[in-house]
Amino acid sequence: MKEEDNAGCSCHGQKSATPDNACGPAPASNRNEIKTATSVLTFQDKLTHVLARLGIRRGGWRVEPGLYRLGDAGEESPVLVTANYKLSFDALRSALSGMDAFILVLDTFGINVWCAAGKGTFGTDELVSRIESSRLADVVTTRRMLVPQLGTTGVAAHEVKARSGFKVDYGPVRAEDIPEFLRAGKATPEMRRIRFDLRDRVVLIPVEANQALPIAAGVSLAAYIADGTIASAGIAGAAIAGLVGVPVLLPWLPADEYSAKGFILGGIVALATAGTALLSDDGSSLTLRLMRAASYVLAIPPLTAFIALNFTGATPYPSPSGVRKEIFRYVPVMAGMTVTGIIVNVAQKIARMRKG
Amino acid sequence: MAKAKVNTLEFDRDACNNCGMCITVCPHGVFAEDGRAVRLADPDACMECGACALNCSQEAIRVDSGVGCANAMIMAALTGRKEVTCGCDSCC
Numbered sequence: 001m002k003e004e005d006n007a008g009c010s011c012h013g014q015k016s017a018t019p020d021n022a023c024g025p026a027p028a029s030n031r032n033e034i035k036t037a038t039s040v041l042t043f044q045d046k047l048t049h050v051l052a053r054l055g056i057r058r059g060g061w062r063v064e065p066g067l068y069r070l071g072d073a074g075e076e077s078p079v080l081v082t083a084n085y086k087l088s089f090d091a092l093r094s095a096l097s098g099m100d101a102f103i104l105v106l107d108t109f110g111i112n113v114w115c116a117a118g119k120g121t122f123g124t125d126e127l128v129s130r131i132e133s134s135r136l137a138d139v140v141t142t143r144r145m146l147v148p149q150l151g152t153t154g155v156a157a158h159e160v161k162a163r164s165g166f167k168v169d170y171g172p173v174r175a176e177d178i179p180e181f182l183r184a185g186k187a188t189p190e191m192r193r194i195r196f197d198l199r200d201r202v203v204l205i206p207v208e209a210n211q212a213l214p215i216a217a218g219v220s221l222a223a224y225i226a227d228g229t230i231a232s233a234g235i236a237g238a239a240i241a242g243l244v245g246v247p248v249l250l251p252w253l254p255a256d257e258y259s260a261k262g263f264i265l266g267g268i269v270a271l272a273t274a275g276t277a278l279l280s281d282d283g284s285s286l287t288l289r290l291m292r293a294a295s296y297v298l299a300i301p302p303l304t305a306f307i308a309l310n311f312t313g314a315t316p317y318p319s320p321s322g323v324r325k326e327i328f329r330y331v332p333v334m335a336g337m338t339v340t341g342i343i344v345n346v347a348q349k350i351a352r353m354r355k356g
Numbered sequence: 357m358a359k360a361k362v363n364t365l366e367f368d369r370d371a372c373n374n375c376g377m378c379i380t381v382c383p384h385g386v387f388a389e390d391g392r393a394v395r396l397a398d399p400d401a402c403m404e405c406g407a408c409a410l411n412c413s414q415e416a417i418r419v420d421s422g423v424g425c426a427n428a429m430i431m432a433a434l435t436g437r438k439e440v441t442c443g444c445d446s447c448c
Contacts, residue, residue, distance in 0.1 A: 013360060048415045050375035058397075084439075089370040117407075117424050118405065126421045148381060149380070149381060150383065151380035152380075152405075152407035152410070152411055153406050153407040153410065153421070154410075155410075155411075156379065156410045156411055157411055158411070170380050170381060173383055187380075189385070192379075192380065192382075193383060193384065193385055194384065201442065231438075258426075268387075271392075309426045310426050310427045312422065312424055312425055312427075313424065313425025313426060313427050313428055316383065316384075317384075317403055317424075318403060318424035318425075319362070319363040319364075319403045319404040319424050320400060320404050320420070320421075320422035320423060320424050320429070321362065321363045321420070322362055322363065322366055322424065323424045323425065323426050323429060324429060326426065327429060327430065328428055331430075333385065
């Protein structure tokens with residue numbers, strides 16, 4: 001592949017990109033050429049991973065779709081399919097260190113395999129048309145290809161076989177298991193199960209926080225202006241509990257529904273906030289102090305619960321049916337608690353002003 | 357017809373040709389080998405991704421598939437869109 005091919009690279013913005021950094025739109029004349037990939041991740045690659053994980057320029061981390069030759073791949077080398085999201089492509093090629101293989105990159109608009117498969121862009125149609133446009137049948141003599149297991153929501157193996165002649169083998173969930181999978185010729189049950197380890201959950205924190213923090217900061221500021229430092233800190237604590245506490249503690253929070261997990265953590269933050277308010281709030285009647293504390297206990301937990309509810313989409317467990325039920329069950333409770341908490345808080349504030 | 361409780365998964369064991377593709381594609385171990393046909397081993401673990409139904413050449417599996425994302429559903433409800441997918445630019 002010529003260096004000019006990377007001139008429009010959307011990932012790096014540098015013309016001197018190495019061949020494995022191929023991304024961005026390709027000149028039409030080069031569409032069917034086999035591009036070169038390496039299994040080595042450069043510092044620049046790793047830097048883009050950090051930016052992608054931070055949620056910067058989402059959807060912008062694209063690899064040029066098409067066929068890539070890794071190592072000294074020949075006509076009998078395995079063919080592996082992935083999405084044109086840089087993190088997906090890089091996870092695959094770096095897992096294939098020291099191997100000769102072809103990588104067929106589907107155009108998923110810069111979305112990872114699983115999400116793209118859910119939308120259908122990583123799907124039977126795109127796979128079949130990419131097999132044809134890359135002239136894969138002329139490049140390899142084998143008529144098999146390895147599709148990641150999490151691509152199965154978009155790819156129907158029997159249809160691909162009927163339409164392209166290529167037999168689809170479903171590889172393991174994780175790219176890191178591919179070498180072992182290829183050696184053994186099959187996946188162990190563990191390779192087939194999706195895990196959501198602490199590391200998998202923690203890497204999601206920045207991208208979730210990127211979206212929620214501005215809103216949380218605004219609410220916290222509003223609480224500071226309306227009520228003071230303690231309420232503001234309580235709101236901030238509830239947001240952090242939702243954005244960090246929920247992902248980290250997910251399997252250990254003793255509840256099935258995500259909202260309930262959020263309510264547990266938000267409740268702890270709320271009790272701490274209410275306790276602080278009770279202790280620091282001298283000079284007013286017990287009733288007013290209790291009302292203020294109660295307003296925190298009511299209004300703070302729903303914030304954590306709502307953030308937890310929104311975390312469902314980033315995790316591999318909830319079904320749409322379950323999430324729908326959860327929304328109908330918990331969102332009215334969240335709204336009711338928040339509104340009641342604000343009313344109680346305003347009421348005690350008015351009472352204080354009248355007394356003062 | 358075997359059914360799950362908390363989701364829409366349905367499995368017609370009589371239509372199953374025991375190819376085992378559902379066992380392969382399911383990331384939550386919902387299906388298991390069981391003699392002449394597959395059986396539902398853990399139906400309530402199903403997240404309705406639809407991979408099994410899509411890859412069942414016998415059409416023995418039915419599931420209303422979709423994305424289990426509250427954000428997508430709430431946004432769809434607010435914007436009046438019918439289809440619930442994470443089609444937004446700001447998420448997955």
